[in-house]
Amino acid sequence: MPEETRTGRLEHIIFQNEANSYVVASFYDESDRHSFTGAGRLANPEEEQVYELTGEEVHHPRFGRQFRILTGRRKLPDExxxxxxxxxxxxxxxxxxxxxxxxxxxxxxxxxxxxxxxxxxxxxxxxxxxxxxxxxxxxxxxxAGDSETYIKLLEWGVAPRQIALLQDHYQDVLKVLDENPFRPLYEVNGFGYQSALKLADALNLREDDLRRLDGLLFRNARELSMKTGSTWLSMACMWDSVQGLEPEIFEAALARLETAGALELENGRIYPFGLCSEEKEIARGIANHMFDVDPPDSKDLETRIRQTEFSLGIEYDVRQKDAIREFFSRSVLVL
The missing domain is CATH 1.10.150 (DNA polymerase; domain 1)
Incomplete structure (x- = not known):
C-alpha cells in the first residue's frame, strides 16, 4: 500500500510500551467520520489529542486491518x-x-x-x-511531540531512553550521527553496539564502510575485556576476533580508534574503557602513598590476633596471619 497521511483524534490507547514508544490506539478521522486502529511509535501519546499520522494501511494476521504509523505528531491549529x-x-x-x-x-x-x-x-x-x-x-x-530529532530517531528504531542519552550528550544529534553513527558508541555511556548498527543501517552506511569495522573492533575489545577480566588485550587476541582481515587494515582501524579516544594502545597492549589511564592514575596514587611506618609491637599484635579469633570463633591460617602482620607494617598493601 502507498504511504499516506491521516489526521485523527486519539480516542483511547489499546496498548502502550513506554520503553520504545510503541502504541496501538483507536483514532477517529473527522474527515470521513470513521474510527481506525493505528499502530507504531508515537512520542508521549495523549487521548483526545488530534494527530497527523504518516504511514500505510496493512493487514495484521491476528488483529486485522491497521494503519501502520511511520511518523506521528500532534496537529497544530490552522485557523x-x-x-x-x-x-x-x-x-x-x-x-x-x-x-x-x-x-x-x-x-x-x-x-x-x-x-x-x-x-x-x-x-x-x-x-x-x-x-x-x-x-x-x-x-x-x-x-508537537518532542523535537524533529526525537521523531527522526524514533523512525530509525532508537529507544526513547537512548534518545535521551544522545540529546543529553550532543547539541546537534543528527549532525553527529551523519558524520559517524558509531560515535555515540565510543562517547556515550550506555549506548550499545546494536543501537549504533541501527543508526548505520538507517543512514544507509555501506557494508564495507570503515566506520563499521571500527565499531566492530571497539565492541570486540570491550566484550573480550569483560570476558577475560583483564584490563588490556594483546594484539593477537584482538586479531583472532576479526580473522581474515588484512594486517594493514586492522592496524589502521586501531589507529583511528586511538585517535578518537575510544581505545588506548601502549606497548602492544590494547586498553578499552580508558583503563590504561586509570591504571596509571592508580599507580601514581599508590606511589604517592608509600612511606615508612612504625610497625606495632609484635607481642601486642599477636595478642590482638588471638583475641579476635576467640571473639569471632575462627582461626586464621598462616597466610592470613602473615597478611595481617604485613598490613600493620606497610603504608600500602594489595591483597
Whole structure:
C-alpha cells in the first residue's frame, strides 16, 4: 500500500510500551467520520489529542486491518482565532493574546508550521523579544511531540531512553550521527553496539564502510575485556576476533580508534574503557602513598590476633596471619 497521511483524534490507547514508544490506539478521522486502529511509535501519546499520522494501511494476521504509523505528531491549529487561543495558552508562558495576535497578523494562518520549519521567521514579528521567540519555538517542539530529532530517531528504531542519552550528550544529534553513527558508541555511556548498527543501517552506511569495522573492533575489545577480566588485550587476541582481515587494515582501524579516544594502545597492549589511564592514575596514587611506618609491637599484635579469633570463633591460617602482620607494617598493601 502507498504511504499516506491521516489526521485523527486519539480516542483511547489499546496498548502502550513506554520503553520504545510503541502504541496501538483507536483514532477517529473527522474527515470521513470513521474510527481506525493505528499502530507504531508515537512520542508521549495523549487521548483526545488530534494527530497527523504518516504511514500505510496493512493487514495484521491476528488483529486485522491497521494503519501502520511511520511518523506521528500532534496537529497544530490552522485557523486564526484558534491559533491565537493556542499561543496565549499555558504552553507558551509570557506570550498572551495581544502578542499572539501580532504573530498571526504578521505571519498568517500558516505561522505555526512556518515557525517549526524555520524559527528565524519570528524575527519578522515586530516587538517580539528574543526570550519570547525562544518560548514560542520550545513550546511548539514540546506540543508537537518532542523535537524533529526525537521523531527522526524514533523512525530509525532508537529507544526513547537512548534518545535521551544522545540529546543529553550532543547539541546537534543528527549532525553527529551523519558524520559517524558509531560515535555515540565510543562517547556515550550506555549506548550499545546494536543501537549504533541501527543508526548505520538507517543512514544507509555501506557494508564495507570503515566506520563499521571500527565499531566492530571497539565492541570486540570491550566484550573480550569483560570476558577475560583483564584490563588490556594483546594484539593477537584482538586479531583472532576479526580473522581474515588484512594486517594493514586492522592496524589502521586501531589507529583511528586511538585517535578518537575510544581505545588506548601502549606497548602492544590494547586498553578499552580508558583503563590504561586509570591504571596509571592508580599507580601514581599508590606511589604517592608509600612511606615508612612504625610497625606495632609484635607481642601486642599477636595478642590482638588471638583475641579476635576467640571473639569471632575462627582461626586464621598462616597466610592470613602473615597478611595481617604485613598490613600493620606497610603504608600500602594489595591483597
Amino acid at each position: 486564526s482565532e484558534a491559533i491565537i487561543r493556542f499561543l496565549a495558552g499555558k504552553a507558551f508562558p509570557g506570550i498572551g493574546t495581544a502578542t499572539a495576535r501580532i504573530v498571526v497578523d504578521t505571519l498568517g494562518e500558516d505561522c505555526l508550521e512556518m515557525i517549526r520549519r524555520d524559527a528565524s521567521i519570528l524575527q519578522r514579528v515586530p516587538g517580539l523579544s528574543k526570550a519570547r521567540q525562544e518560548i514560542l519555538v520550545q513550546g511548539l517542539r514540546d506540543y
